[in-house]
Amino acid sequence: MAIIERPAAVPATVGADAPVVVHNSDALGVLRRPVSSRGWRSWLFTVDHKKLGIMYGVTAMFFFLVGGLEALLIRTQLIRPDNTVLSAQTYNEMFTMHATTMVFLFVMPMAAAWANYFVPLQIGARDVAFPRINAFGFWCFLFGGIFLNTSWFLGGAADGGWFMYQPNANALFSPTTGVDFWAIGLQITGIASLTGAINLIVTILNMRAPGMGLFKMPIFTWMVLVVQFLLLFAIPVITVALFLLSFQRSFGAQFFNVEAGADPLLWQHLFWIFGHPEVYILILPSFGIVSEVLPVFSRKPLFGYKFVAFSGAAIGFVGWGVWAHHMFASGLGPVSVSVFAVATMMIAVPTGVKIINWTLTMWGGKLWFTTAMKFAIGLVVLFTIGGLSGVTHAIAPSDTQQTDTYYIVAHFHYVLFGGAIFGIFAGLYYWWPKMFGKLLNEKLGSWNFWLMAIGMNMTFGPMHILGLQGQPRRMVVWPEDFTGQGFFNLGFWNTFASIGSYILGIGVLLFLANVIYTHTSKKVGPAPFDPWDARSLEWMTSNPPKEHNFDSIPTVHALDEFFHRKYEEVEDENGRHVVTKVRSGEEVLAELEANPDTHIHMPSPSYWPILLSLGLPIIGYGLIYNRWIAVVGALVVVVSVFGWALEPSVADDDDLEPPAEAGGHTKELSTLG
């Protein structure tokens, strides 16, 4: 067993120049670091990437249900003509919050959950580069999300659409505090994204296991790396936009006053310069998950790994040059429109590359249709459909007809639900046994998948028709006389879509039922360490991984390192070389455990991340209601910053270096390529 050493007092300095080591025992009482490893305190003050990953995931799934409920209310309002379930005002709030919740409080944090839990494991590290900042990011997300949603109870939620166009989002047309909650709430969650991005990039660049060059890194980690760069550079842009919005609304600044000479397009540019990279931020993690799942369940390596990696980077890069395709009908003028149309057509290419690679991964493989595999294949099919409608939007004249109709709604729900969310669900079923020690039930999983697939297509498929036949977005009611002739008229499709949404909702609930069943039924035993005979390092651990992840940090020799430790090319009786399993996952794991590292130091928990982030919503409430509350919040922030800076760093509290192996072997170093 590896020896994990807990902090204790040790004489510190060696000479006047040595850095000072401050220990728990000699810190002021208030600055001592917490040490619980059990109970609620171990979650509240944790800096462990796995616990944080779970917290991100649970919170994100909760917001998924919130956003889903908002969607079902919208569809219920639209199930029949001239319905009165939601007033026009509430309807505006509902579609605004549905989108905001799904984008910022579900998909993005869910990707953060996967990245936080699995990137360190996939690269053979013991945690991320900055564990306290990691924790801080999570609490910012949680408090920001709660803050944003309290607007429902405090006079009304934001009602300007998730893209919050000006001047509509100004005080004149959005007089409640909803938009202010929206702007400030997103600033707070934005801090989580930005700090998380810095953390993960440093972790991926600096903390890979010996021998793991960038092109031996699992493809999911590659996609995460690209996404973090996108976040790093896109979040500041929306930060600017949100500040301008808040200053306009709260302090009377002139940015969007058309009478004073403002250009309403300023907001649109700032929002979409963020917004377009944002959609790649939403989809690339799911692309990464699917790129892991398909090879495992096709019993074949990913086809064209480098192409998949490079195309992800290409999408990230070219994605910065297409934002104004969200503004084709805004009066940009023919030159601008043409430039952006061409750029948009180009971006379909790297995505197409991925679809081809995924298809060729499956081709000739021995396919194993687990639920995870079904969701992954679902993504490939549904994202292709969504991508095709996307290509039609790239053609600006055609988009002029499509824009602001349900055709657009169809497009982005196919890519976001069929793409991002199906990828997330593939990850849930794939990685569940590793995180929680039990395999989710496959039969329930199948029902989960099929209901979601059918429900999703029933809901969003008809929207292509509705849109092209002229139904605009964001209409609170549809009148009977606009629905056209015949039985299969627009009214029929609206009703059909609403029923589809209920089926989709039931499908989602089946996932929860599966979770409950799996963890309460006596018939479900513990899962094996490597239930899928998988390929990457996160499977080379116990279920769930130990706190320090690996008893000894593996040295990596190849892409799909874990696979290569189990399978080797062996000469069979006919003299042919055949790839055969020579070791089981358990045996590989046992080898690692036989030579454990000694002196592993894990980062210590801390009070300050949660305290610091608590100051932020307090400032937020203060900005909306009373400046003195903001002052209190600011004080909490300042005190927490100093507390964080001054708290004891336990001697070598990071374990992030794999310490000496028992045998004293030198570790290989990797170089790129």
Add this chain to the structure above:
Amino acid sequence: MSASTEHAATLEADQDIPDNVEPEHHSDGYYIKVALILAVLTAVETSTYWIDFGPLFLPTLFIMMFLKFFMVVMIFMHLRDEKPIYRFLFYTGLALALVVYLGALATFHFFE
């Protein structure tokens, strides 16, 4: 309680010099000279307020601005002496900012 990583020492042989053991490249006098150059550049820039540079006005200003900017980045921030990854990180942000914001301004016909 130290994580003894004697191994790490054996890996050092052919590796790049680690960040925290940079040789001291420049003396204080060198930095003072650079600061003097920056002061002169600032003086030239400011002089455009009083002296009419004619058609050279904007080019002069932009050149002075770029020179000052990159001198501080390369020399004071040591980016010239650092490993390329740091340059990549900073210049990517800078380049993206230039591309998207100049692009947006262009759609506003700002440069016409």
Add this chain to the structure above:
Amino acid sequence: MADTAVHSEAGHEPDSHGHHEHGHAHASGLSNNKLAMWMFLGSECLLFGGLIAVYMLYRGRHAGSPGPDQLWDVPLTSISSFVLLMSSLTMVLAVSAAKQGDDRRTINWLVTTALLGATFVGAQVYEFTHFYREGVGFTTSLFSSSFYTLTGFHGVHVTVGVLMLLALSGIMRRSRVTGDKAETVELVGLYWHFVDIVWIVIFTLVYLIPA
């Protein structure tokens, strides 16, 4: 990213205040903290770039109220710009002293830098008060909102920098810096220089180019 040597061990200064053991070799040669700071500065380019772009778009829109050409006192602003520029010099000298392990000189240069920065902020406050008296407040026009937002964000960054410099001096004086002292000073220095280069751009675009 061509020559990033990767390894499992070092370069992982955990948190910026994680303990850095004396004699602990770093195989990769990359400092976690320095990577983080450069990344952060790269992202700040997008922040200030946006504010500058907004200003450039709106600087001519001040119907009925004074505009840039009526307001600026270029000589005064040149002096305060020069002060900020010189604070970059004193910052570099602080970093140099820190690398030589001379705490006393480091603290002196840090405090000097802070004073120069505070002078800059003081001059800006004076300047803005003057503009306000001329009838140009935050909400007066598109030009004024954009101007105050841009320079205000910059000023807040300078102020935060001054506070960091003073806090670091204080912590150093009590010998309570955990981790690599020289690196901490260097990182604060990077932030400070960045704030300076943003001003180099602002000074030229905002003050020296007539609207």
